Amino acid sequence: MNQGLQVPYGCYYLSDSGYCNANGFLTPYRGQRYHLKEFDGHRPETPQEYFNMKHFKARNVIERCFGLLKGRWKILASPSFFSIQTQVRIIMACCLLHNLIRKYMSHDPQEDEEEEEEKESGSEDESEDVEYVTNISPSDEWSEFRNNMSTNMFNEWRNR
Template structure:
């Protein structure tokens, strides 16, 4: 079995390269936020390696450059995503384990729980699970991966990898510029 016995990168590559899984790839021109344990691939935006990343690393000193600014925002978005998944798993027990349903049924379960989640979020803003997240907006999940970059055998940094690095660099420069402009206004 895969669970607990394989590196995230191996599972990820198997999922996206196996047509049988119908892994949802991002639409052209869009990308998914991916953590540092994943390889550079078209459609998956990873943080800069060997650069400060976690919110706690910026407590006493703000970002010094474009790369650190990008990584700080990436980490913040990742934490937000982790918090949302935490609420979903707390609310829907079926999401806490691997159900023994067909992949099609599993997809329907995830879509249904997300739809219900969004409905509750819109119609019940005082929901206790959401209130916890609002009270602790800087919550960082305790499960942090080491800064490891894995490139599976046979995979080189191709055009798609370079394309994502260019996108990441453009975002980093824009964030750094916006940060500096905002500081000049203060």
């Protein structure tokens, strides 16, 4: 029985600013520096800037992982006409094989190809594909959660 996207309690998805900051979806602060090139030569001055910098770095790692998987396993790079259950199994198999390769290969040529493609395209993280989530709404509670998290992260960073 499909009940839609469910976020486990205490977990969240890092979302871009096209989404709202809502329960289970953590977005960057709007109107603050976000991309790494905007921090070039500048240290974050506020909890919001620090949070955005860390948010971007984490999303960048996640996007790079998806890029590596899609580069290695072409079946993941295009729409699938298999049943959802089969798609889940394909994704799991690709991830398991990818991890096995990473465990036993000291050098992964797929990573070199991915880095070269990024340099040639000049893209950092900008994805043109936008998907819309229509069943969530902004939450004051979630905004407070983000504010507390960003303040704690910033204070820990400054006190190091």
